[in-house]
Amino acid sequence: MNIENESEILRSKNTNCAGCGMSIALNFIGDALGNKVKMAIPACCAIVTPHSFPYSSYKVPVVASTFAASSVVAAGMKAVQQMNNEKGHVIAFAGDGGTFDIGMATISAAAERNEDIIYVCYDNEVYGNTGAQRSSATPVGAITSTTPHGKKEGKKDIMGIMIQHNIPYAATLSIGYPDDFIRKVKTAGKIQGFRFLHILSPCIPNWKIEPSYTVKIARLAVNTGVFPLYEVFNHKEYHITHKPAKIQPLQEYLKMQKRFSKIDDSMAAMLQGMIKENWEHLLKMEEMFPPAELTAKYN
């Protein structure tokens, strides 16, 4: 892990919020893959990060794609690199709006074609760049500008959807667990085909949290079961990479974030229920499709 020096992808002095989870994610990705990377980024905070043309905080070439198109633009870029025998990764780097919602058809198609790109979804569970409107990644009970009383519906199971595309690699990553994070990005870097990385990315203004709490909340998300860490190879090897000794109660996680200030008992129960169900499902999947050769090869 490269703590001392500037990251390979994102320069310091970018315009992200203090404590931005997405900045940390980009730094870790740079640590894992180096700078032989090109990115396609749709509408989201990450395309505001580099500040305005001709300036850019990105040390790598970036195409600002249209909102839904990052995965197919990235695929187009990669194809030309491949036919010219050029090395380097092409990353589609999108938020949850660009992934769970508007980009869904494009991503599904790119996964189905098994395009040779790394798709990274940094998920802050809200349309953050436009000032906190609900997305289908917003958890039940969270206040957004379009769900002033808390969202009534639960979060879309994006990992389930992507895994069912039978892609070679899908993983969840937490900025609170850098070693696991970087190892997974490196693993993705070694595999060919469509790789899907889902990062929970705490958002200071929209989760209404202290900038210093980003990492703490990311860790808590893992240990409360809100965001379990696992990886899936080829749809058939499930590997939970971090099993909390004891699943921590949800209460503290909710209390730290003002976006949950209006969560009522039934919403909290729904959230808790979904977490439990998801965790049990995951344990069952790991039991039925346990880690084997591929997991061993990359761990």
Place this chain on the structure above:
Amino acid sequence: MISELCTANYAGGYTFAICGNANRKARGCGTGIYPITPQTEIVETVVQLFDKGKIEKGRIFHVESEHSAMGACIGISVEGARSFTATSSNGALYMAENIVSASLFRLPIVMQIVNRTLGPEWNIWSEQGDSLMFRDWGWIQIYCENNQELVDHIIMAFYISENHKVLLPSMVCVDAFILSHTMMPVMLPTQEEADEYLPLLDLPHRLKHEKPFTIGGLALPRVTASHRYDMEKEIYNVFDVYKEAQDRFEELFGRRPEDPAIGHYHEDAEIILISSSTVSSTVRNVVDSLRKKGIKVGMVKIKMFRPFPTEQLIKLVGNAEKIAVLDRNFALGAPNKIGGIFVQEVFNSLWFAGSRNLVQSYIVGIGGMDVTPNVIEDIVDDISKRKRPESSIWKGL
């Protein structure tokens, strides 16, 4: 050139494949494809030729929508490979966001549009409203009269679009079914000829690891204004590069593609009919037969709509007393209820040149209605009696 009997769709697909392959010694080519009637045969042809090994260095993306078809083209093009695709009607609308991205990114993508009526209601026949939706965003637009023009203009489009003085994408348009599904004898380029005609693509702003920059991100007002200003200046370079492309074509293939606007019996005409696309063929026949009867009628075909060939048009129209503009398209709610889109450009051109010819707008062939010789004779009859212009007249209903 090799002689072949084929549809505009086959001719387009073939020419795309040959022109794409002509870039194999540089960074190759690629396309994102998605079917829509009546365009589908174009992309099927590209796939068939690819499977036969006619595209040696290329990639076809079988995408899930037109939006992604152009998305793939953008990814391919920004990496410096030659890129092309085709669409029609509502497909173009679904693609809209990326169509505009392609020109704002200054990417020399070439797209064949089969002009089809926008729905609903679902109508697969010819009308120009789809491509004309995109007239304002920096795409070069060519409207073809026959399959040969399509072939010639796809080859020329790569030449013009990829020229460093231009770097703007091209739409080469043909009428649904009237050309897309009609077989005609066509001279198709051989691979060697395309290789010789087209320089290898060298995109000056292609993405390189050594020279990273962020394309298309946030821009402050002055940066955007300068970018648009450059586009506005440079789109008019198309006229010079078009001439170069014609010269080169003539030199290599022994025949010269026509100018962006072309006259026929226009020199001494009292009445001039202005038209585009296949309607021009029928207009030409009517003009020829009326001339035999001694009626002083002529025509101007507008082949290039963007950039608009104003100077040529003014010269061709000359002092003709009356001008009838035939539009297979319309803009609802236009000033003076003159809804034809070509006629609005004709008004602008003539007014600026100080001409005061009588210009009458006629809307024809909407929803794929046939524009028969009778319709055109009726228009000539109408305008010859006319003392002053009025709002658009719909003919042939």
